[in-house]
Amino acid sequence: MKLNVDLSSLWARVHQMGAEVTDFDIGTVWQDGDIEFDDELESGIDVDIEDLTSEEGILSVKGRQVILFIPDHGFKVEKALLDGSEGNKFHVADCTKLDEMRRKNSFEERYKITNNFSGEFPIYGHGANKQFLEGTAGLNVCKLCLNHLNYQGSANATVSERNEIVNQFDIEEFFSTYSSLFRKLPKQYASLAKKGYSEDWESVSADIRKKSNYVCQYCSVDLKEAKRLLHVHHRNREKSDNSPQNLIALCADCHRKEPFHGHMFIKHEDMLTINRLRGEQNVYANCDWNTVKRKADLSLHGVLNHCEKKGYTVPEVGYLLNVPDRTSPLLLELAWLQRKFGIVLSDPVEVAGWTILSLEEALSFFGKNKKSTTR
Incomplete structure (x- = not known):
């Protein structure tokens, strides 16, 4: 049954208080029945x-x-x-x-x-x-x-x-x-993620993100439609130092790739959102190995290191492949278009004319000493 509820009075009070609508993702909170x-x-x-x-x-x-x-x-x-x-x-x-x-x-x-x-x-x-x-x-x-x-x-x-x-x-x-x-995610991550921040961090962070116009200051992806994926990074890694010169707005992906940020976790669907927006906005348009590594999910770096070491051509990152009889395009995490060769972070599917491997299969394939068909 559909409910028609008039919330206009509530929203009027919200705007009157100067409050701002923010993104909230229940999936970012650690929870589990077990x-x-x-x-x-x-x-x-x-x-x-x-x-x-x-x-x-x-x-x-x-x-x-x-x-x-x-x-x-x-x-x-x-x-x-x-x-x-x-x-x-x-x-x-x-x-x-x-x-x-x-x-x-x-x-x-x-x-x-x-x-x-x-x-x-x-x-x-x-x-x-x-x-x-x-x-x-x-x-x-x-x-x-x-x-x-x-x-x-x-x-x-x-x-x-x-x-x-x-x-x-x-x-x-x-x-x-x-x-x-x-x-x-590991249960202990929930407590570690909040450790060390000042009591006013939420408001400080919101102000920095707003001043950046919700654009990552490294890769330049515009995250207005996914504001929760824009973080605020402490340049000197001191979470208690909220001086303006120490804070910079970064997308979740650029943030976790900063030195000494191995503690950061990011969900695959969030990486897909960031890379989709990067693609639509022509971010990382020039493809070299540094660009590809900066854009790709960290779990793919083992494959990318194999390919770079052996002199293979750089792949496309986050390529959407239109497949007949599929309601939506198939996402290839890495794709060599000329060779019709792709890698997925899921169970591989058969697509006529294409070779599509899982991450584990790709690690085995590129780890061999023979020359690759993607070269």
Whole structure:
């Protein structure tokens, strides 16, 4: 039944007070009915390998990005407690090591999953004198996982470069890179996102956004129709410093690509909105590798690094492909139009004359040493 309600008096009072209509997205607020599961996941949960799934090669459970680790370190526990790099590696991707363990059926009841950002893992075992020891250790990430995703160019890096990627690996930054692939954000993100801001931040931010005319000061995309996707960035990374010279309006995508902003999460549909508006407004019209990386979803950077390293041509970003019998165009995250080759962040579909791959398939395809048909 349709309800006809006259709200003109209410709106008159709103305008009288000088209030401004703002965008609000219920999806930006962390919420989920399975709160008990998220509480347990933050601490660490025993996992059955059958429950462990993969989103484009990233380990996941119940739509949540997770880390897989072994708490039982046996006789290695003493060394691991002193130096985490001596311990068992934790996994973030469905790498060749996990494939090998599946084939050997060597997954035992000793694995746990977590989505904790701290980088400290609870471990235990027996020392040299058979004394039971337990504590936390800053374990290293599995290099095979990084290579599988070509995270930060790991697959094409030298040994020393790859070691540096491992040493500098930040779980929160890694989760942020692939956050657009997942339906649920880690529960701890809700509290971290608000931490450090001044009490008047909401009004300060609104004023900066309004003065910028809702245009990103880096990529120049106009976000008047999606104002919530325009953020305000602290140049010196001090959230309490709201001096005008320290604040700049940036779209959510440009904001999270700033140095030391690995903590920022962005939904895939928000990236689509930003890139749709960029396309309509002819933002990033000149296509070079820096432009493509600036525009593309961070989860695609592993593929882009493969392509750039091997000298392939630059792709279109966010190309809408008209397909017969489809009510709306198919979005190709990356597209090489002359070769009719595309990548999607969803299940690939068959389109006559086109080769369309998922992100995981594309990582495998471009990771091979053979020449690509997109060259």
